[in-house]
Amino acid sequence: MIGELECIVLDCPDPHALAVFYSGLLGGEVNRPDPRWGPGEDFATLHPPAAPPLCFQRVADHRPPRCPTRRRGGGC
Numbered sequence: 001m002i003g004e005l006e007c008i009v010l011d012c013p014d015p016h017a018l019a020v021f022y023s024g025l026l027g028g029e030v031n032r033p034d035p036r037w038g039p040g041e042d043f044a045t046l047h048p049p050a051a052p053p054l055c056f057q058r059v060a061d062h063r064p065p066r067c068p069t070r071r072r073g074g075g076c
Contacts, residue, residue: 005052006036006052006053007036007045007052007053007054007055008053008054008055009054009055009056009057010054010055010056010057011057011059011062012056012057012058012062013058013059013062014058015042015043015044015056015057015058016030016031016044016056018056019031019045019046019054019056022048022054023046023048026046026048026049026051026054027048027049028046028047028048028049028051029046029047030044030045030046031044031045032045032047034047034053037055041058042057042058043055043056043057043058044056
């Protein structure tokens with residue numbers, strides 16, 4: 001059996017705000033009705049055109065990823 005990517009899930013402190021932010025970058029509809037899941041206070045979705053849905057879930061005490069130390073022109 002070959003797996004199929006259904007969605008990409010991102011942990012965050014504010015799911016709806018992050019979905020709206022990515023909607024401005026990628027286009028698409030925030031919290032479009034979908035039988036696979038239902039948005040709520042702790043969960044939001046974005047359905048960008050021609051890409052799998054992005055799902056955003058609230059995580060208590062979320063800590064964003066840290067960038068490696070910048071060296072010789074490197075960075076995040």
